[in-house]
Amino acid sequence: MSSSDIELIEAQGRIWSYSYSFIINKCLKCAIQLGIPDVIHRHSPGPTSLPALASALHLPPSKHDALRRLMRLLVHAAFFKLQEAEDHYYYSLTPASELLLLPDDRAEAEVLKAPPVHLFLGTDHGSLSAWFRRSDGAAPVEAVLGMSFWDAMAREPSLMQTFYGAMSGDSKLVARVLVSDCCKELFRGVGSLVDVGGGTGTMAAAIARAYPDINCTVFELPQVVPDSQDQEAIIGLPNLQFLGGNMFQENIPHGDALLLKGRRQLREDLEKMQGGGTAVAWQQREIRKGDLDRHGRWE
Numbered sequence: 001m002s003s004s005d006i007e008l009i010e011a012q013g014r015i016w017s018y019s020y021s022f023i024i025n026k027c028l029k030c031a032i033q034l035g036i037p038d039v040i041h042r043h044s045p046g047p048t049s050l051p052a053l054a055s056a057l058h059l060p061p062s063k064h065d066a067l068r069r070l071m072r073l074l075v076h077a078a079f080f081k082l083q084e085a086e087d088h089y090y091y092s093l094t095p096a097s098e099l100l101l102l103p104d105d106r107a108e109a110e111v112l113k114a115p116p117v118h119l120f121l122g123t124d125h126g127s128l129s130a131w132f133r134r135s136d137g138a139a140p141v142e143a144v145l146g147m148s149f150w151d152a153m154a155r156e157p158s159l160m161q162t163f164y165g166a167m168s169g170d171s172k173l174v175a176r177v178l179v180s181d182c183c184k185e186l187f188r189g190v191g192s193l194v195d196v197g198g199g200t201g202t203m204a205a206a207i208a209r210a211y212p213d214i215n216c217t218v219f220e221l222p223q224v225v226p227d228s229q230d231q232e233a234i235i236g237l238p239n240l241q242f243l244g245g246n247m248f249q250e251n252i253p254h255g256d257a258l259l260l261k262g263r264r265q266l267r268e269d270l271e272k273m274q275g276g277g278t279a280v281a282w283q284q285r286e287i288r289k290g291d292l293d294r295h296g297r298w299e
């Protein structure tokens with residue numbers, strides 16, 4: 001085989017691989033909808049055999065082999081662990097599938113929560129090629145919904161509750177690391193902090209609680225900001241307040257530190273928009289979740 005053939009085979013494989021990458025998304029959604037993580041969890045501490053899994057899921061025998069294949073793919077994607085013994089398959093959870101357990105089954109239900117996967121898995125975001133042909137400035141999701149994602153969500157209270165609940169769960173985990181001793185240095189000299197797009201205030205509340213001398217502000221879309229009585233009831237910290245506003249239309253309040261959790265692109269957009277001379281000075285300290293991911297510590 002010539003070297004150009006090898007290149008062609010590799011190129012073909014790449015196309016197949018990316019064309020089929022939607023399968024993992026579909027299989028993950030399917031596993032969540034069938035309740036596979038919860039069934040395996042209830043069988044623990046031992047792993048769950050394939051027949052036990054199929055029977056607990058009430059699947060017809062004609063689908064047992066398809067279940068084995070579904071699990072094989074999800075094992076490959078590290079959502080489950082596989083043990084094989086005497087031609088039998090046994091499955092157990094991994095940290096990723098533990099996060100997918102229903103709240104009642106989750107050991108740390110209050111602390112950990114999966115990202116709102118069901119909102120995104122299998123979602124039809126419309127045709128990206130059609131979006132490229134549009135001359136207006138709408139984001140792809142706006143082109144499909146006819147409004148921003150946030151406005152669409154504001155019309156569906158249950159969706160809002162799910163989304164912000166999940167974001168808050170995610171923040172609890174990150175906040176636990178952020179206020180631990182290893183990150184103390186980050187807060188030295190900070191007298192005020194603004195959590196931009198800070199959701200329902202979980203992260204800012206954790207910081208305000210750990211550092212009573214830091215004055216924390218959550219800057220959020222007005223529809224997300226709880227009313228003042230609720231703020232008192234939910235959080236009740238003297239050094240934490242909410243401010244409603246749109247960061248793309250209004251100045252972000254001044255703070256010694258700006259927190260943009262895990263939002264690199266947003267940070268770049270804001271840098272462009274704010275230019276110089278506004279409330280935000282970008283030499284101010286930032287706390288970025290991505291930095292923790294890359295280096296295992298905060299910069």
Ligand SMILES: C[S@@+](CC[C@H](N)C(=O)[O-])C[C@H]1O[C@@H](n2cnc3c(N)ncnc32)[C@H](O)[C@@H]1O
Pocket residue numbers: 150167168170171196197198199200219220221224245246247248261
């Ligand atoms: C992905 S969520 C992150 C929430 C929170 N920072 C966290 O990490 O859990 C993005 C947040 O940005 C807020 N947001 C979106 N557009 C905004 C805007 N124009 N001005 C202020 N906040 C905005 C949303 O309401 C949402 O809470």
